[in-house]
Amino acid sequence: MSGAMIVIIIIALAATGWIFARARATRFQAEVGRLATNSRPSQYGWYVALWTALPALAFLMVWANVMPRLVFDSVLSSPAAQSLPADDFSRNVILGEANAIARGAQAAAFNPQSMTLVEPFRDATARYSAAGALLAAILAFAGGAFAFSRVGPSFTARNRVERVVMWTLLLASLIAIITTAGIVASLIFESMRFFSMVNPLDFLFGLKWSPQSAAMGYGNDDAFGAVPLFWGTIFIGAIIAMIVAIPLGLMSAIYLTQYARPEVRKWMKPMLEVLAGVPTVVYGYFAALTVAPALRNLAATIGIPGASSESALAAGLVMGVMIIPFVSSMADDSIAAVPQSMRDGSLAMGATTSETIRKVLIPAALPGVVGGVLLAVSRAIGETMIVVMAAGLAANLTLNPFASVTTVTTQMVQLLTGDQEFDSAKTLAAFALGLVLFIVTLLLNIVALRVVKKYREAYE
Amino acid sequence: MRRRIARRYAAERRFKLLGLFSVLLSAGFLVFLLVTMMANGVKGFTRAEIALTVDFPRSPILLDPAALKTNPAQVLANANLPSVVDQAAQTAFGEGGERFVSSGAVVAVRDAILADPAILDRKVVISVPASEGIDLAVKGKGSAADEAIADRLDEAGLISTALNYRFLLGSDGTDPTTVGIWGALKGSLLTMGITLLLSFPIGVFAALYLEEYAPRNRWTDLIEVSINNLAAVPSIIFGLLGLSIFLNTMHLPRSAPLVGGMTLALMTMPIIVIAGRNAIKAVPPSIRDAALGIGASPVQVVFHHVLPLALPGILTGTIIGMARALGETAPLLMIGMRAFVASPPGGFTDPATVLPVQIFLWSDEVGRGFIEKTSAAIIVLLVFLLTMNSIAIYLRNKFEKKW
Numbered sequence: 001m002s003g004a005m006i007v008i009i010i011i012a013l014a015a016t017g018w019i020f021a022r023a024r025a026t027r028f029q030a031e032v033g034r035l036a037t038n039s040r041p042s043q044y045g046w047y048v049a050l051w052t053a054l055p056a057l058a059f060l061m062v063w064a065n066v067m068p069r070l071v072f073d074s075v076l077s078s079p080a081a082q083s084l085p086a087d088d089f090s091r092n093v094i095l096g097e098a099n100a101i102a103r104g105a106q107a108a109a110f111n112p113q114s115m116t117l118v119e120p121f122r123d124a125t126a127r128y129s130a131a132g133a134l135l136a137a138i139l140a141f142a143g144g145a146f147a148f149s150r151v152g153p154s155f156t157a158r159n160r161v162e163r164v165v166m167w168t169l170l171l172a173s174l175i176a177i178i179t180t181a182g183i184v185a186s187l188i189f190e191s192m193r194f195f196s197m198v199n200p201l202d203f204l205f206g207l208k209w210s211p212q213s214a215a216m217g218y219g220n221d222d223a224f225g226a227v228p229l230f231w232g233t234i235f236i237g238a239i240i241a242m243i244v245a246i247p248l249g250l251m252s253a254i255y256l257t258q259y260a261r262p263e264v265r266k267w268m269k270p271m272l273e274v275l276a277g278v279p280t281v282v283y284g285y286f287a288a289l290t291v292a293p294a295l296r297n298l299a300a301t302i303g304i305p306g307a308s309s310e311s312a313l314a315a316g317l318v319m320g321v322m323i324i325p326f327v328s329s330m331a332d333d334s335i336a337a338v339p340q341s342m343r344d345g346s347l348a349m350g351a352t353t354s355e356t357i358r359k360v361l362i363p364a365a366l367p368g369v370v371g372g373v374l375l376a377v378s379r380a381i382g383e384t385m386i387v388v389m390a391a392g393l394a395a396n397l398t399l400n401p402f403a404s405v406t407t408v409t410t411q412m413v414q415l416l417t418g419d420q421e422f423d424s425a426k427t428l429a430a431f432a433l434g435l436v437l438f439i440v441t442l443l444l445n446i447v448a449l450r451v452v453k454k455y456r457e458a459y460e
Numbered sequence: 461m462r463r464r465i466a467r468r469y470a471a472e473r474r475f476k477l478l479g480l481f482s483v484l485l486s487a488g489f490l491v492f493l494l495v496t497m498m499a500n501g502v503k504g505f506t507r508a509e510i511a512l513t514v515d516f517p518r519s520p521i522l523l524d525p526a527a528l529k530t531n532p533a534q535v536l537a538n539a540n541l542p543s544v545v546d547q548a549a550q551t552a553f554g555e556g557g558e559r560f561v562s563s564g565a566v567v568a569v570r571d572a573i574l575a576d577p578a579i580l581d582r583k584v585v586i587s588v589p590a591s592e593g594i595d596l597a598v599k600g601k602g603s604a605a606d607e608a609i610a611d612r613l614d615e616a617g618l619i620s621t622a623l624n625y626r627f628l629l630g631s632d633g634t635d636p637t638t639v640g641i642w643g644a645l646k647g648s649l650l651t652m653g654i655t656l657l658l659s660f661p662i663g664v665f666a667a668l669y670l671e672e673y674a675p676r677n678r679w680t681d682l683i684e685v686s687i688n689n690l691a692a693v694p695s696i697i698f699g700l701l702g703l704s705i706f707l708n709t710m711h712l713p714r715s716a717p718l719v720g721g722m723t724l725a726l727m728t729m730p731i732i733v734i735a736g737r738n739a740i741k742a743v744p745p746s747i748r749d750a751a752l753g754i755g756a757s758p759v760q761v762v763f764h765h766v767l768p769l770a771l772p773g774i775l776t777g778t779i780i781g782m783a784r785a786l787g788e789t790a791p792l793l794m795i796g797m798r799a800f801v802a803s804p805p806g807g808f809t810d811p812a813t814v815l816p817v818q819i820f821l822w823s824d825e826v827g828r829g830f831i832e833k834t835s836a837a838i839i840v841l842l843v844f845l846l847t848m849n850s851i852a853i854y855l856r857n858k859f860e861k862k863w
Contacts, residue, residue, distance in 0.1 A: 409696050
């Protein structure tokens with residue numbers, strides 16, 4: 001019997017329990033009167049259904065994890081397993097193969113010996129899954145019967161069902177913490193393995209990046225100096241992209257909030273927001289297909305040496321455009337938060353609108369704008385696809401925007417999409433880069449939110 | 461004095477124009493992007509077809525007519541159709557003529573036989589897709605040699621353009637004339653299904669807990685901070701998480717929509733929580749008080765009154781989160797969804813790819829025919845996203861309430 005089948009049966013049992021308990025509750029409620037009972041009939045139903053399903057499903061989850069080991073043990077003790085080679089590695093290969101054939105995941109064996117083990121595997125699997133199904137069914141019946149026996153006029157089903165609901169809600173919100181912990185733990189754990197092979201100081205301050213060997217450990221010709229990547233990331237995300245995004249975003253926000261007629265604003269604002277909703281892979285393709293060749297031709301015409309078809313400028317420009325709506329909506333918010341009296345005061349003194357904006361609104365809104373820019377930078381340096389497709393792979397420490405540079409995210413993709421040998425410094429380096437990226441974006445976000453929040457309080 | 465005022469007014473006008481210029485430049489960029497993609501991609505939905513004369517009785521076809529009636533697909537798969545096509549093309553267009561037709565021509569011939577087995581006894585004209593070079597030449601983007609061939613075929617009245625239904629129904633391949641997006645689209649749908657199934661209930665429950673029940677203490681602060689943090693974590697980091705937890709620790713299948721969906725669900729969940737909390741906050745307290753006042757329990761208040769009222773807002777946030785997940789590429793590259801998958805996935809654990817990843821893979825292909833296919837796939841993706849966003853805006857407008 002398959003796992004899905006058992007789950008369906010348990011759910012069907014729970015539904016039956018729900019119906020019977022509800023019917024029973026309706027009956028005694030009719031006898032003793034509505035107000036004499038603690039709960040509504042369907043709540044008795046839910047109580048029984050939960051008792052039927054939850055213990056059985058919990059058991060199945062545990063069983064799914066325990067069963068493979070029981071099956072292996074039982075196969076190992078079978079007579080066919082006596083002739084297995086003694087060394088663990090080849091033994092596990094044969095066992096794994098036999099198991100795969102028994103499950104139907106693999107058609108034929110490479111190893112003749114594993115064919116003899118297929119039958120024991122099938123037997124053991126059938127035996128243990130039948131046992132599991134039986135135990136789960138017994139649990140479901142026992143739980144249901146126990147709960148059903150308690151259903152009575154004075155029983156507080158509602159409180160119990162609601163307690164389960166509350167636990168479910170709490171559990172759902174804990175997923176966020178678990179995810180965060182999972183991210184931190186996996187990044188730190190894999191990075192530790194990397195740093196046991198590569199000196200952290202070499203990684204953080206080394207000037208040469210050329211991971212070569214995908215084999216085990218740390219090859220002699222490998223270099224894991226990440227400074228060129230950090231520089232490339234900053235160059236594209238924090239310098240070029242921001243040179244595009246800050247003026248355009250800020251001026252757009254100013255125009256749309258201060259000058260534009262309402263109907264223009266109504267159309268233009270969503271249009272700018274579409275820029276943020278376009279998938280980054282589309283921007284990346286656009287940068288690689290249209291922007292980068294145009295820039296290379298431009299560089300060649302004006303005679304800049306070292307112009308590459310994959311350039312920091314192409315990636316940075318397109319990324320800057322992608323960031324415009326972030327900057328403009330943050331600037332929009334913080335300009336709108338400046339008290340109207342300040343604006344009125346300035347205008348009443350005879351200042352023009354632009355003078356008011358430049359001398360009063362912008363200085364007053366500056367912390368919010370800076371916070372928005374920091375958030376935008378954090379987003380830009382975490383952005384992957386545009387730089388993967390348009391910025392190139394060469395780890396260059398260069399100031400020439402027409403040259404190819406590489407970034408942290410590009411290298412992460414590069415390191416992890418080739419081979420999948422998880423003991424090599426090459427693949428583990430991606431996690432170390434991920435750790436740096438995580439810490440930097442986290443710090444940027446915390447600082448940005450602090451700045452924005454502090455400033456908001458000042459006017460309220 | 462007057463000159464100074466004039467100067468100030470000029471500065472005012474310049475400043476205003478600068479603002480207008482910024483808005484127009486940003487919007488212009490968007491328009492340019494869309495127009496470029498449309499111009500490149502719209503022809504990807506059509507294909508050039510060549511009218512190929514196939515003389516079945518004289519072709520090297522190995523067919524058992526009796527077996528053809530019982531199991532036609534199997535028989536045709538073994539029937540050496542490629543050499544039939546090659547020979548027909550050589551007869552029709554001379555030496556090297558087989559290079560004029562795409563590898564998809566075999567499929568067209570097979571479909572023609574399946575539709576009407578009687579054609580096996582005679583000479584028929586079948587419309588088959590042209591090869592990549594001819595296809596591009598017909599669309600005006602080919603090399604000079606191909607242009608000449610296309611012109612020659614055109615003069616003979618053999619070339620036509622038709623809807624490339626294979627692009628909508630096929631999967632990834634190596635020949636740009638035969639590739640399709642259905643495989644990637646199906647992978648996207650399966651992945652989105654898992655994402656929605658996981659992130660929606662978890663997100664809504666977490667939002668309900670935090671907004672309605674959570675006591676103000678260090679634990680709930682921690683939950684809140686981590687949700688806000690997750691919303692700001694770069695997406696590629698979620699890929700690393702999926703790789704090390706789901707693949708390396710839990711040993712779930714690589715490249716599968718299941719793992720992709722789980723990874724994206726972790727990314728989407730914070731967006732739903734944040735949108736959900738705002739929607740729940742907007743439900744006026746008087747509704748809760750009224751329900752509590754007639755004896756409803758806190759759980760009943762929330763599930764019978766608050767949640768139904770907040771649902772449109774939550775749905776809007778969910779659609780926006782799903783739209784972002786649909787366009788996401790980087791985390792899926794990390795968990796191996798960049799594999800070459802030549803048939804649509806059959807289930808949640810089959811190797812699959814998704815639309816944005818397919819776009820990324822095709823963008824790397826050298827064949828010039830892939831440029832229009834990539835752009836065409838981008839058009840499909842953007843149409844999906846714009847539809848989702850319009851639904852979100854529609855919902856927001858429809859259910860926007862002022863209490």
